Amino acid sequence: MKRALVIGSPVAQARSPLLHSFWLKEYGIAGEYGREEVQPEHVAEFLRNLPARGYAGCNVTIPDKEAAFHACTHTTSRASALEAVNTIWFENGEIWGDNTDGLGFVAHLDAVHPGWDETNRHILLLGAGGGARGLAMPLLERKPLRLAFSNRSEDRLGKLLADLKKVAPHAPVDIVPWDAKDGALADFDLVINTTSLGMQGKEPLSLDLSRLPAHAIVADIVYVPLETPLLAAAKSRGLRTLDGLGMLLHQAVPGFEKWFGRKPEVTEALRAHIVAHLPK
Numbered sequence: 001m002k003r004a005l006v007i008g009s010p011v012a013q014a015r016s017p018l019l020h021s022f023w024l025k026e027y028g029i030a031g032e033y034g035r036e037e038v039q040p041e042h043v044a045e046f047l048r049n050l051p052a053r054g055y056a057g058c059n060v061t062i063p064d065k066e067a068a069f070h071a072c073t074h075t076t077s078r079a080s081a082l083e084a085v086n087t088i089w090f091e092n093g094e095i096w097g098d099n100t101d102g103l104g105f106v107a108h109l110d111a112v113h114p115g116w117d118e119t120n121r122h123i124l125l126l127g128a129g130g131g132a133r134g135l136a137m138p139l140l141e142r143k144p145l146r147l148a149f150s151n152r153s154e155d156r157l158g159k160l161l162a163d164l165k166k167v168a169p170h171a172p173v174d175i176v177p178w179d180a181k182d183g184a185l186a187d188f189d190l191v192i193n194t195t196s197l198g199m200q201g202k203e204p205l206s207l208d209l210s211r212l213p214a215h216a217i218v219a220d221i222v223y224v225p226l227e228t229p230l231l232a233a234a235k236s237r238g239l240r241t242l243d244g245l246g247m248l249l250h251q252a253v254p255g256f257e258k259w260f261g262r263k264p265e266v267t268e269a270l271r272a273h274i275v276a277h278l279p280k
């Protein structure tokens, strides 16, 4: 029996068990996917003991992603740039870590708007938290002409850009001041919200989309609600949109393949299964 799990704190709300259990059933794989509450200070020891307990690996959620990065003996270049991992597996006695959040976002963008990287190459990314960090490198790998960041707190954004410059010194990145983002929209054709604004219980992101060109895509990584006020506004302007749920589904693909030996598919049935379990 192959086994994996998600760790974090709290971990009760994590949606990974729903996803992976769906695929295990779908493909008739004798496997198990659980969850365990682990505090950051216990992550290293927890991971060292996992193979002996019969686990092939795990997902890592907040607040354990940085501690898990430091507990890994090998990490992918993506994870090293972020100093955070969300997917762990074991190979020849080594602990490997990757960060698949941004890959998930880009895979969803490819699936819904194929060819976007030829037509929508001026990207404005709102936010500078964990979500923004995850998206930066996978977006840069698609060679945008411009990747601008805008964030309420300049300090946090400055740190993100400094880290990015270390791994991608020639990347076409710059800053749009938070107060200037409405006026700057005419220069962009892919806008991505990675702030928590618009999430259930939070105020909406205030953004005037009227200057965006007609071929622009507006994306949100928030997925509760599935249609955020930002996406609703983009739709009513006739713009193309991308919701945050696809990122969650696609980021799980590499882990499942490593642990259970089959590359799973992100299907409408999987999406419907997760949507049915989202808060109304």
Ligand SMILES: NC(=O)c1ccc[n+]([C@@H]2O[C@H](COP(=O)([O-])OP(=O)(O)OC[C@H]3O[C@@H](n4cnc5c(N)ncnc54)[C@H](OP(=O)(O)O)[C@@H]3O)[C@@H](O)[C@H]2O)c1
Pocket (backbone or CB within 6 Å): 101, 126, 127, 128, 129, 130, 131, 132, 151, 152, 153, 154, 156, 194, 195, 196, 197, 199, 221, 222, 223, 244, 245, 247, 248, 249, 251
């Ligand atoms: N779809 C997915 O798979 C996926 C994956 C990861 C995260 N998410 C979602 O993405 C959202 C952000 O997650 P995260 O991990 O990046 O969070 P985080 O690290 O806490 O970052 C939060 C971001 O939101 C900004 N923000 C929060 N309140 C704000 C306000 N009132 N005005 C302006 N900016 C504000 C913060 O700006 P400051 O720096 O100024 O505080 C920061 O940029 C959450 O809703 C999360 O559920 C989705």
